Amino acid sequence: MSTTPEPVLQATGVSKFFPGAIALDDVSLSLYPGEVHALLGENGAGKSTLIKCLTGAYKRDAGTILLDGKEIDPRDPQGSLALGIGTVYQEVNLLSNMTVAENLFLGWQPMRHGMINNREMVKRSKEVLSGFGLDIDPSQLLSSYSIAIQQVVAIARAVELAGKVLILDEPTASLDREEIDLLFSVVRKLTERGLAVVFITHFLDQVFEISDRATILRNGRIVGTRELANATQTEIVTMMLGRQLEEAKKERGKAVIGETILELKNYGRRGTIEPFDMILHKGEVIGLAGLLGSGRSETAGVIFGSTPADQGTATLNGEAIKIDSPRSSIHLGFGLCPEDRKTDGIVGDLSVRENIILSLQARRGWTRPISRAKAEKIAEDYVKKLDIRLASLDMPIRLLSGGNQQKALLARWLATEPDILILDEPTRGIDVGAHAEIIELIQTLREQGMALIVASSELEELITYSSRIVVLRDRRQVKELQGDEISIGAIVRSIAEEGGAQL
Amino acid sequence: MKLSSILLASALVLAPMTAMAAGKTVGFSQIGSESGWRAAETTVTKQQAEERGVTLKFADAQQKQENQIKALRGFIAQGVDAIFLAPVVATGWDSVLEEAQDAEIPVILLDRKVDADPSLYMTAVTSDTVYEGEVAGNWLKDKMAGKDCRIVELQGTTGSSPAIDRKKGFEKAIADASNLEIVRSQTGDFTRAQGKVVMESFLKAEGAENICALYAHNDDMAVGAIQAIKEAGAKPGEDILVVAIDAVPDMHLAIANGEANATVELTPNMAGPAFDILDAYWKDGTMPEKWVQTESKLYTQDDDNNAIYEMKKSLGY
Amino acid sequence: MMGGTLRRIAPQLIILGVVILLNFIVFPGFFSIEFQNGRLFGNIIDVLNRGAPVALLATGMTLVIATKGIDLSVGAVMAIAGAVAASVVTAGGGWFLALLAALAAGLACGSWNGILVAVFRVQPIVATLVLMVAGRGIGQLITEGKIMTFNDPGLIHLGAGTILGLPTPVYIWVIMGGLITYVVRRTALGMLIESIGINETSSRLAGINSRVLLVAVYLVTGFCAALAGVVVAADIKGADANNAGLWMELDAILAVVIGGNSLLGGRFSIIASLLGALIIQSVNSVILLSGMPPEFNLVIKALLIIVILFIQSPAVQHAIYLFRASTPPHAPNENGAKNNQTAKESLS
Known part of the structure; x- marks a missing residue:
């Protein structure tokens, strides 16, 4: 150095x-x-x-x-x-x-006769960018x-x-x-x-x-x-x-898989995800693996109803259900933590407290407000349970760091006491500490009998808590791995190989 | 209807000439029906045409110049004998007026003028808005007969030409009367609601007992102001004299009830004089002046305002 | 809770105080109130009374703006409602029937707007522009373009009458504003509306029925506008479809903005908007009482409004905060909320 x-x-x-x-x-x-x-x-x-x-x-x-x-x-x-x-x-x-050159020179454009000298600007942009190993057209x-x-x-x-x-x-x-x-x-x-x-x-x-x-x-x-x-x-x-990181890769908990809670048959949505079958049990985590754009988030959205399925059937605890919106699935006991926290998750200007009780309140309906005291208690509980760091429950959630926002969103869903929780990239863009805590939380929830579906691009993480892993490619389920079949190698092979599905 | 022909004074004069116009066809492009007065003008025009045996082709432009131009072109294509135009705006008429001229169809402007070469139309029949203000002012001057009078004025929409002219005319009439003084002047936007609001503030600022007369640029504002005066515990028409312009039915009613004193008529009968002009032209080619002024008649408590009210109501005011 | 509300509306209260002081300066008799003819009579009463239409409109507009929307049609809805009420009483219906019919017309207009916005996803400004343009025409059709006068004392009482000496419209807007504030804050509606305005996608994914809520806020504005239309018509004993509520939608939006509510939606305060409406009416009062020629009306109004909005701008608020923070260094925690706000601003 x-x-x-x-x-x-x-x-x-x-x-x-x-x-x-x-x-x-x-x-x-x-x-x-x-x-x-x-x-x-x-x-x-x-x-x-x-x-x-x-x-x-x-x-x-x-x-x-x-x-x-x-x-x-x-x-x-x-x-x-x-x-x-x-x-x-x-x-x-x-x-x-604006063009690359304009962006590069915004505020200090080369001038000629009081006008921006565009040719000069593009020329100099090309020089500057090639110094960075970039050979692109700055006038685009x-x-x-x-x-x-x-x-x-x-x-x-x-x-x-x-x-x-x-x-x-x-x-x-x-x-x-x-x-x-x-x-x-x-x-x-x-x-x-x-x-x-x-x-x-x-x-x-x-x-x-x-x-x-x-x-x-x-x-x-x-x-x-x-x-x-x-x-x-x-x-x-x-x-x-400030502490020893617990080895996240502990032996996959001997999951006590309970009875079937959700059964999807030939479930899908044209142009979004090919029809698939899925059976989800209480106390298990199904992992969704695949490259970006493979259909992980799409699967989550179709199940949750944010992009409702247009084919297939769903049964919940043996009864046929129809999910046509997040509202309907939330009433049935579903929850979804979306991938893009900022645009699909948090309501930035509302307080942390309000964000945490938002779904619970939405489910209760507007005529039955959660009292301030009760809201505070719920929020405080989860702030403690999930170790959310904040100055005050009244601060707007957008002022929290990414990891704490994510925990607050988890709190929002946990507050609704869901039977089925779908997590889409729950650990993206958050720090190591929060990362480990969320993985731990997923395992705890599973042990408590909740059914979870987790989509993640972090394979190591996925295999620690999933009892089954569904591999997707090109918006299609190509493979389901379970038990001892689950390994990073096997997932990567399924993602990569056309002949991955050799069951 | 009898009464109407007496009131709409000009209609009287031409009874003998009706023959000339009979059987002719006249196209009338009206602005729309945005006010009671406009509706009355339409009604009177139709009545006048009927009385004279003229076929009237009526087109409502719904406040759009392009509709009016379309209507005019339609009239020209149909080969009408004359066109009445109440222009929605002042500019942009040159080419269509030229087309009418080429087709040798005389065009008479009603109620409003245009910015175009005067040779392109036969004449404009309108009211003299400055003179209207003068009539109102003269009435008040005569009424007060030298006694001191503090006047409040409700102006029309700021910057509009009737507001400017009616203010000018009134001021001209009272200029030589040192006993008359305008103490407050504010716009009431020609609306009843604003007339009431502004009158309320006049009453607070001056005190009802210190105001001797109200001059409003139109009757609507006066009617609103009358309510304000009543709510302030004063008697409109007695404690505070009320004079306005337009002579709409509700004002006649107020005069009949003794709550207002005088109004100057903006006659809805623009068509009567226009038909007279056409008669004269068709009879012996007499060309009118470029501007024909309608009568600005003064109505006071001496008139049978209840009867006038009923009659005017039937005109569609 | 109370302290929070007070802190929220403090700027509006101060501005209102200053504008009223201005009234006092141009017209020293501003505060005098007399009792005559069974009614209280004074400039303050006028401000409260004349502020009614804008206050009613601003109540509904606050909710619409909180959802990131806007309702340009309220002025036209006033014209329609006034026309409906007038035609019902002139046709022989009682004042109560007339009021109900007018309110029903307002709700119909509101549902039209709401459905365009919530179901067909038309941008609010475009959706409500349709009714803004067409609505006045509808009103004119009903009145046939003239002022439709009526003499029903019950209906007139709603606009020009008094209760215990105070003009009826004052009760109407205070009760309406209070009622809606109460409903919105005592139920979860307020928070859900704010949530939609801040981030509709997130709200929908959190299970909020944004469609129904959106329709609901436009219904409320339609209702408020209809009430304002009835008040205005009753005040002049006539429905003037050409002029009733003309440009009043802009005053209503201005009231909401002066109330410190963001046009980008989210957090809202109806009370602050109502104060905004009173501020606008007080500014009008200054103009009327000053005796200046009407040519200056709009200039004075524009100047005062610019000053008001300037004082409320984040940059000036920030400067005021810094100025205050830089003087006495005691009580570091007292300005918690303010501090927070400053942190927000520098973040964004």
């Missing part, structure tokens, strides 16, 4: 208070030119707050920030950008209906390129404008492996140029792959900074969680 003695950015004693919570407590951080510095911690540990204090998006309550030895006090992200600190967020903050709309390329364009813009420190906030969350490789190669080129890169992610593998050092935060405090060359994943995770 090429650590020069002089840090490019040095934050000392940074603190930030929110009402009822200390978001950052005396946090110090040094960044050296040419290093990739990972910032790690559970959701709510203070990573985002620290970044926002560094870039001036938040006004810090204490502490100093030195850039190249000089004290700076950026008042907003634009100010810090001018000083040399660029930030790229997970959701690309560019204008997708940004939206015509993949998220990864948009991400690189955003990085290119940040680097061109800033050039000292680049902060990447969960840049890989929505990228596939190839795209991650592209991104990492860009990051390596930048560190060769002497930039300091701050890398925030939940993916530990990626941390070890690209970063030189890692600083770990917990509950708004620094736990420590480690040279990653001589640290282990277990060590880092332990620092993040």
Whole structure:
């Protein structure tokens, strides 16, 4: 590691208070030119707050920030950008209906005779992007390129404008492996140029792959900074969680599978999912495995009724049922935690309390309101049970971190005491701690006799709690694995091979 | 109907000439039926045509110029003998008027004028809105006969030409009477509801006892204001004199009940004079002036307002 | 709970106070109230009375806007309702029958809007524009384009009468606003409506019957608009379909906005909207009492409204917060909610 003695950015004693919570407590951080510095911690540990204090998006309550030895006090992200600190967020903050070149040069376009010199702009964009290993046409709309390329364009813009420190906030969350490789190669080129890169992610593998050092935060405090060359994943995770991570891969619980609760026959929806048969028992978890777009979420939606089935029959506890909307299935004791928390799950401006009781209230009907006291009690119970971290039950749920939002959504469904709970990617985009807790919760619920259907792209996770695994490909069920057949290898083979279904 | 022909004064004069027009066909493009007055104008026009033995082709444009232009083209194609046009807007008539001219069909504008070369139409029959205000002002001046009078004024919609003209005419009439003074003037948007609201504020701001007369730019506002005066515990027509313009039926009723004092008629009979002009033209080619002014008749408590009310009701006001 | 409501409506109360003070400055007799002819008589009473139509409209509009919708048709619905009521009484029906018929017409209009929005998924602004344009025509058809006058004392009482000296419309809007606030907050309706307005997909997936709720809020606006239409017609003893409620939908929307409710839907406060309606009426009162020529009416109104909205803008609120936060450093926890809001703003 090429650590020069002089840090490019040095934050000392940074603190930030929110009402009822200390978001950052005396946090110090040094960044050296040419290093990739990972910032790690559970959701709510203070990573985002620290970044926002560094870039001036938040006004810090204490502490100093030195850039190249000089004290700076950026008042907003634009100010810090001018000083040399660029930030790229997970959701690309560019204008997708403008061209790549326009996005790259927005605000500092090359001018000629008082007009934007488009040709010059495209030419220079091409040069800049080729420096990042991207050979694309900058005169095309940004939206015509993949998220990864948009991400690189955003990085290119940040680097061109800033050039000292680049902060990447969960840049890989929505990228596939190839795209991650592209991104990492860009990051390596930048560190060769002497930039300091701050890398925030939940993916530990990626941390070890690209970063030189890692600083770990917990509950708004620094736990420590480690040279990653001589640290282990277990060590880092332990620092993040403050406790030994229980081996998630414990022996699959000897599930006591009960009687049949749901039976689907020839169930499907034209254009969404091919008809399938499924029998779900009390006390079991059916895992849905498959690549993105294979029909995992679609299966969940058809069963729950958000995209109702148009063929086949369903029986619940031996009685024929018809599910034509989430409302009808909720009344029958179903619940679904959707994949996309933000757009399909949380109601951002409502309080955590209201979000937790929302489905229960919807099922009771508007004429029978849940009293404030009762709502508070229900919410408090689940906040405790699921260890949801928040300043107050009255705060809007959108202010919670991803993992805590997910737990609150689980609480919403658990509050309805469902017989059948469908979870679509329950652990996506949340931190390690919450991840383990949710897996544990799934197992507990199963042991209590609930029937669950879980769709996930995390195969390791899936095999720990599923008693059966349904493999999907091209919106079709291709294989059902159970008992000893279940292994990652078997799932991957079923996903990959055309002849996977050899039953 | 007897009474109507007496009241709608102009109809009287032409009785002898009706023969000329009999058997002719006249097309009438009306704006629509957005107000009681408009409905009455339509009724009177139809009556006038019937009395004179003229076939009237009527087209309701529902407030749209393109409908009017379409109607005019239709009249031209049918080869009518003359066209009456009550234009919804002032501009954009040149080409269709030229078409009528090419077809040698005289066009007479009713109630409103247009911005087009005057040679393109025969004449415009309209009321003189400045003069209407003057008639109202003169009535009040005569009524007060030198006694001091603080006047409140309910204006029409701000910036509209009748509001500007009726204000101008009234002010002109009282300019030489130092005993008459407009103390408050505010718009009531020509509506009954606003007339009432604004009158309420006048009464609060000045005190009912300090207001001697109300001049409203139309009867609707006056009728609304009369209610406000009554609710404030004063007697409209006695404590506060009420004079307005238009002579709609409800105003006649108010005058009959002693709650209002005078109104100046905006006659719905624009067609009568127009038919007279056509008669003269067809008889010996007499060309009228480019502007024919209708009568602005004053109605007071001396008239039989109950009878007028009944008669006007039947006109579709 | 009470404290929360008070904190929510504090800006509206302050603005109302300032505008009323302005009234007092232009007309020192503003506060005087007399009792004559069996009715209270004064400018304050006028503000309460004349604010009735917009207050009624704003009550319903608040709910529609909370669902991320808008109802442009309320002014036209007023015209229809007034026309219906007038034609019923002139045809010999009693005032109560006339009122029922008008309210039924309002509900019919509301269900039309609601079904277009909730079932056919037409954008609210487009869906209600249909009735905004056509509705006035319907009203004109009923009245045949003229002012349909009536003399039924029962009906007139709804607009021009008094109860215990106070004009009837004051009771009508206060009771209606209070009733709807009560129903919405004492049941789960309020939260469910907010939920739909914030994120309809999430709400639907959480089991909320958004369709029925959407139709319901448009029904409420239709009902409120009909009531406003009856009040306005009764006030002038005549249904004036050409002018009744003309442009009043915009005043209603303005009242909701002045009430601090977001046009993007979500959290709402009917009380704040009602204060917004009173603020608008007080601004009208300043204009009328100032004695300025009418040419200045719209300019003055626009200026005052701009100032009001400017004061309420997040940027200014934030500045006020910072200013307050920077002065005395005591009581760090007292402004909890405010702090929270600031954090929100910097997040977004």
